[in-house]
Amino acid sequence: MMLEYRVSARRIDSHGSEAEVKSAHLVLDTDMAGRDDAFNPAELLLASLAACLLKGAERVTPMLKFDLRGIEVSLHAVRQDSPPKMIRIDYEIVVDTDESDQRLDLLHRNLRKYGTISNTLAEATELVGTIRRKG
Template sequence: MLEYTVTARRIDAHGSEARAGEAVLTIDTDLSGRADAFNPAELFLASIAACMLKGIERVTPLLGFQLRGVSVSLYAIRQDTPPRMLSVSYEIVVDTEESDSRLDLLHKNVRKYGTISNTVADALELSGTIRRKSSQHAQDKS
């Protein structure tokens, strides 16, 4: 079993901070919001994205999957009463020359072995797609 520890504390009425090891993260806990920090909903989405990106880093060597880069975009729907997330959708964009079937295999592995994404998928609707990054160079030649 792995164990994790994070501590968080209020700095002032405009923000808080979370710590894990030597890392420090400013958190938006200001009632008016702040542009320079993640609010709790954004932290939730960022944790899913981080899980997917870490999963990709873990499985690409095992699959012999070649890529130049990856990005993940997430979108959530939240209800007000009671306040909770209803669904999260995502798009994974991979800069690769791998085949579509290999891209699908990467997606299956990310979904199957993601600690955070599996936990979230048990609590709400988690759906998404993976696609190849379109080549700007190829678009310029068209």
């Protein structure tokens, strides 16, 4: 079975645009000078990866019977200018848990293996990540 996704976006003015899906609206930073109150396209890509990892944790922790009190993801990307593209994305997953290092590694492997966005990005750029216990 193939899943399909649809999002629509439109230009509001020279300072920004808006994307819509379901009943959600997201302001997009499409201003050439940038803006502080919205995600630009590169930041949206990183946020998508973060959401993929976080949603993946919601999916796999019950299956693994993994004790998860909290999880955070930090990301950093490097973009080249010509041609413009992301050449590397680094992420760090910080998990609030008492699980062993082996179980943390198992969680990380599952997040990478079953993540739609992480799998897509790993085919297109260097995707490097770590996982550690909070503390």
